[in-house]
Amino acid sequence: MPRLPSAKGWVVRAAPRRLGISRFVSRLPILGDVRLDRRLGWVIPVFIVLVTGIVGYNAHATAHERGSALVVNIASRQRTLVERYTKDVMLVIDGFQADPGHSGAILRQTADALLDGGSVAAPQGSDERVEIPAQRDWKVRRKLDQDRRLIDDLTRTGDELLERGRHDPGYSADVTRLRVLSAQLSSVSNDAVGEITRHTEASLSRLVRVEIALGLLSALAALAMGLLLRRAGAEQAAQFRSLVHNSSDLITVIAGDGTIRYQSPSVERMLGRRAADLVGMTLIDLVHPDDQHHVTAALAKLVETQRATGDFECRLQHGDGSWRHAESICTNLSGDPRVGGLVLNTRDVTERTVLEQQLTHQAFHDPLTGLANRALFSDRVDHALARAGRKGPTAAVVFLDLDDFKTVNDTLGHGAGNDLLVAVADRIRGILRPADTAARLGGDEFAILLEDVQGEQEALSIAERVTFALAEPFTLEDHQLLVRASLGVAVAEPEHRQADELLRNADMAMYLAKANGKGRCERFDPSLHRTLVERFELIGDLRQALERGQLVVHYQPIVELTTEEITGLEALVRWRHPERGTVPPAAFIPLAEETGLIIPIGRWVLEQACQQARQWQHRTGRKLSISINLSARQFQDAGLVDDVTTALRHADLDPGSLVLEITESLLMHDTDATIARLGELKALGVRLAIDDFGTGYSSLSYLRRFPVDILKVDKSFIDAVAGNGEDSALARAIIQLGHTLRLQTVAEGVEAPQQASRLRTLRCELGQGYYFAHPLDADEVAALLERHGPAVALATSKETPAG
Amino acid sequence: MPGRGDGMVWTRATWRWTGAAVVVLALVSLVVPLAAARRHERPQPAGTVVDVQLDDFHVRRSTDAIPAGMVRFRLVNNGPSTHEFVVVRTYHAPDKLPLQRDGLTVDEEKPGVDHVDEAEGLDIADHRTLTMGLAPGHYVLFCNLEGHYLGGMHAALTVR
Numbered sequence: 008m009p010r011l012p013s014a015k016g017w018v019v020r021a022a023p024r025r026l027g028i029s030r031f032v033s034r035l036p037i038l039g040d041v042r043l044d045r046r047l048g049w050v051i052p053v054f055i056v057l058v059t060g061i062v063g064y065n066a067h068a069t070a071h072e073r074g075s076a077l078v079v080n081i082a083s084r085q086r087t088l089v090e091r092y093t094k095d096v097m098l099v100i101d102g103f104q105a106d107p108g109h110s111g112a113i114l115r116q117t118a119d120a121l122l123d124g125g126s127v128a129a130p131q132g133s134d135e136r137v138e139i140p141a142q143r144d145w146k147v148r149r150k151l152d153q154d155r156r157l158i159d160d161l162t163r164t165g166d167e168l169l170e171r172g173r174h175d176p177g178y179s180a181d182v183t184r185l186r187v188l189s190a191q192l193s194s195v196s197n198d199a200v201g202e203i204t205r206h207t208e209a210s211l212s213r214l215v216r217v218e219i220a221l222g223l224l225s226a227l228a229a230l231a232m233g234l235l236l237r238r239a240g241a242e243q244a245a246q247f248r249s250l251v252h253n254s255s256d257l258i259t260v261i262a263g264d265g266t267i268r269y270q271s272p273s274v275e276r277m278l279g280r281r282a283a284d285l286v287g288m289t290l291i292d293l294v295h296p297d298d299q300h301h302v303t304a305a306l307a308k309l310v311e312t313q314r315a316t317g318d319f320e321c322r323l324q325h326g327d328g329s330w331r332h333a334e335s336i337c338t339n340l341s342g343d344p345r346v347g348g349l350v351l352n353t354r355d356v357t358e359r360t361v362l363e364q365q366l367t368h369q370a371f372h373d374p375l376t377g378l379a380n381r382a383l384f385s386d387r388v389d390h391a392l393a394r395a396g397r398k399g400p401t402a403a404v405v406f407l408d409l410d411d412f413k414t415v416n417d418t419l420g421h422g423a424g425n426d427l428l429v430a431v432a433d434r435i436r437g438i439l440r441p442a443d444t445a446a447r448l449g450g451d452e453f454a455i456l457l458e459d460v461q462g463e464q465e466a467l468s469i470a471e472r473v474t475f476a477l478a479e480p481f482t483l484e485d486h487q488l489l490v491r492a493s494l495g496v497a498v499a500e501p502e503h504r505q506a507d508e509l510l511r512n513a514d515m516a517m518y519l520a521k522a523n524g525k526g527r528c529e530r531f532d533p534s535l536h537r538t539l540v541e542r543f544e545l546i547g548d549l550r551q552a553l554e555r556g557q558l559v560v561h562y563q564p565i566v567e568l569t570t571e572e573i574t575g576l577e578a579l580v581r582w583r584h585p586e587r588g589t590v591p592p593a594a595f596i597p598l599a600e601e602t603g604l605i606i607p608i609g610r611w612v613l614e615q616a617c618q619q620a621r622q623w624q625h626r627t628g629r630k631l632s633i634s635i636n637l638s639a640r641q642f643q644d645a646g647l648v649d650d651v652t653t654a655l656r657h658a659d660l661d662p663g664s665l666v667l668e669i670t671e672s673l674l675m676h677d678t679d680a681t682i683a684r685l686g687e688l689k690a691l692g693v694r695l696a697i698d699d700f701g702t703g704y705s706s707l708s709y710l711r712r713f714p715v716d717i718l719k720v721d722k723s724f725i726d727a728v729a730g731n732g733e734d735s736a737l738a739r740a741i742i743q744l745g746h747t748l749r750l751q752t753v754a755e756g757v758e759a760p761q762q763a764s765r766l767r768t769l770r771c772e773l774g775q776g777y778y779f780a781h782p783l784d785a786d787e788v789a790a791l792l793e794r795h796g797p798a799v800a801l802a803t804s805k806e807t808p809a810g
Numbered sequence: 811m812p813g814r815g816d817g818m819v820w821t822r823a824t825w826r827w828t829g830a831a832v833v834v835l836a837l838v839s840l841v842v843p844l845a846a847a848r849r850h851e852r853p854q855p856a857g858t859v860v861d862v863q864l865d866d867f868h869v870r871r872s873t874d875a876i877p878a879g880m881v882r883f884r885l886v887n888n889g890p891s892t893h894e895f896v897v898v899r900t901y902h903a904p905d906k907l908p909l910q911r912d913g914l915t916v917d918e919e920k921p922g923v924d925h926v927d928e929a930e931g932l933d934i935a936d937h938r939t940l941t942m943g944l945a946p947g948h949y950v951l952f953c954n955l956e957g958h959y960l961g962g963m964h965a966a967l968t969v970r
Contacts, residue, residue, distance in 0.1 A: 191958065
């Protein structure tokens with residue numbers, strides 16, 4: 008149901024049900040844009056019918072008038088013919104030459120034609136014949152009928168008179184009768200002519216009246232049509248005005264020189280300006296300076312062609328000074344006299360534009376930190392590479408990866424991790440130059456594009472500034488957090504044309520920094536590429552090593568220092584690479600740690616060592632302990648406790664025989680999760696040892712808080728234990744600390760008898776090292792245990808190959 | 811406005827009925843006075859009535875003798891020709907009235923022919939009433955158009 012505008016506002020009207028003719032009429036092309044309603048649809052056909060009627064009636068009246076005039080003419084001729092006939096009869100009687108028969112025949116023929124219509128001789132007396140219509144008026148017909156009867160009487164009387172002759176007794180009476188009939192015919196003919204004339208005049212009078220009536224009706228119809236057309240036009244004009252006034256779009260008419268000639272009132276809503284104030288201004292005055300050029304160009308192009316249409320976007324100044332984004336469609340109607348200018352239909356697209364800008368920003372920025380994302384960063388690097396010349400300033404990329412960020416996520420939660428990323432981003436942003444671009448590539452990876460650097464030194468200098476910026480502790484949820492990052496720097500070379508290549512180089516340099524101990528910055532060197540390729544190959548081989556049985560477990564005996572009896576063994580994994588030979592643990596354990604392969608490898612070692620220990624216990628009947636190293640990643644693995652439980656159950660090993668060695672750094676984060684995990688392991692009955700004690704964040708507090716059973720004193724202290732230096736004192740202090748805390752102490756790396764002797768003096772309980780035995784494979788350990796000999800004998804005899 | 815809300819609602823049907831009533835009232839107010847006027851115009855019958863039928867070419871009257879006094883001739887022309895009706899007092903026989911020099915029409919000015927009254931131009935189907943006072947005597951009723959009288963269009967009327 009259409010909503011139509013009315014003087015009282017918008018009302019709902021039922022759709023007019025139009026008949027076919029009015030629908031047809033309302034669509035006549037001559038009406039142009041005017042849309043007729045139902046009333047007007049009827050006026051036009053009425054008008055057409057009336058005009059057609061007038062024309063038709065006029066033609067009919069003209070024909071009728073002409074026919075009537077002819078009939079009157081011919082009827083008038085009858086009187087002359089009667090006189091001629093009478094005269095001809097008398098002439099013949101008097102002996103003169105005449106032909107009354109011919110006159111009588113014409114009389115009769117004419118009388119018949121006048122009454123019933125037909126062909127008669129033309130009134131002008133030529134041989135031409137004319138058709139006259141039958142008379143339909145009853146009065147006329149009666150008179151003409153009488154006329155015909157009288158003619159019959161006349162001609163019959165004439166014939167009788169001619170037969171009688173002048174001397175016949177009835178001659179006189181017949182002559183009198185002939186004269187009387189002639190007079191009667193004259194009278195009747197005149198009467199008929201008069202009647203025909205009156206009838207014709209009456210008909211013509213009716214015709215005139217009808218024509219006047221039709222003319223009046225036509226005039227009325229034309230007037231009504233004019234009024235309704237005017238009303239329809241006025242309604243449409245009002246509707247158009249209403250649309251223009253109430254439209255949210257701006258409708259502007261500008262002259263060829265850009266002067267505003269008309270402005271719709273909606274400009275007040277959109278730009279906070281009064282329409283009247285804008286008329287006379289130039290449109291360009293409202294356009295943002297940055298947009299003026301392309302708007303001017305677009306308008307100039309449109310001015311050249313009539314009815315051409317184009318569109319453009321620009322910013323228009325609001326009355327309050329702000330800028331609104333607008334989209335305009337412009338049509339050149341300067342050739343239309345009703346418009347005479349360029350019509351702009353302008354829509355406020357500010358919200359849409361802002362949204363687009365937001366979406367664009369989101370598409371190219373990291374939503375968490377607000378830094379550029381990988382796509383934008385790659386684009387910027389591409390542009391920087393394109394600008395960088397072969398000489399002079401160049402571009403560099405710094406790749407930054409936070410060290411141990413996973414630990415932060417796992418211990419403080421992802422919320423804190425995100426906060427840290429934001430804080431890191433802020434610090435990076437704070438030290439960059441305006442032309443540089445910082446990006447977060449994902450996770451804890453950041454990258455910095457340095458443009459216009461003079462060389463590698465400048466890039467390294469900026470990377471160092473980044474390192475310093477991150478060195479300050481971060482405060483997260485009341486925690487003071489020291490964050491380190493590994494950085495890699497790559498400077499663009501002339502052959503670099505792709506962003507990916509430069510990014511990869513910086514990534515590899517960062518990788519080197521990680522491999523070299525983290526918390527440092529490395530620069531990319533072309534040789535590094537080969538090194539890293541080899542590293543990746545090694546990782547690939549390591550993934551298959553377990554399946555292919557290339558990993559083996561070696562065991563290093565742990566002896567009681569006073570008796571030098573073997574009380575336990577430390578399990579150490581070895582990789583026998585088919586091409587590289589034996590790969591040292593220092594070369595592949597970090598890779599396994601980094602790739603997560605340490606989890607399955609550690610689980611396998613755990614299973615192997617437990618089963619081997621149980622087997623040796625069974626054979627020797629001695630309660631040998633088995634020590635297994637746990638990496639940080641293993642310790643954080645949620646399946647650790649299950650793995651230990653499974654290994655113990657599979658091996659049927661007493662949990663008290665299993666010693667799990669963890670490093671000090673693992674205990675660095677004194678968190679509830681760490682305590683809980685240690686508690687779960689202790690609950691199994693296994694013992695916990697702190698490996699390499701004294702090298703890390705040695706803290707007396709965690710020795711008290713955590714359920715530790717054994718301290719393994721690092722080899723660096725043992726090396727000096729036999730001397731008198733500070734390190735010797737430290738070794739003594741550590742051993743004394745173990746005594747104080749009632750912890751068992753194990754001296755690592757004992758390589759000389761003096762060291763063993765000194766350790767015994769210090770009442771260190773256990774020791775391990777090359778002095779007693781090198782790491783041995785399972786068979787060698789079995790043989791050693793079979794002999795029941797003291798381990799020291801093995802060490803001194805040097806029978807054991809290096810592990 | 812008082813009564814606007816609770817008064818009669820002028821629907822389209824109401825307008826139509828009101829318009830029809832106005833038209834009927836207008837017609838009644840026009841027709842009734844005309845009918846009344848016609849009744850007043852109609853004269854009351856007076857004197858002797860003689861019905862006369864004219865046709866080609868006879869005069870037929872309802873009576874040939876009437877008393878003297880006011881006479882109303884109710885004329886009807888059956889046609890088909892146009893006729894006239896002439897009343898003369900004469901001592902001539904109806905078919906012996908003196909003619910004019912053309913020998914075709916009665917000379918109404920001749921001695922012995924006393925023209926009383928006449929009605930002219932009676933067209934076919936015309937009705938007309940001609941009233942006159944007739945003294946006792948001999949009268950002839952005729953049509954004096956050319957040839958009509960001689961064609962037999964005359965009749966005698968005696969007034970006593």
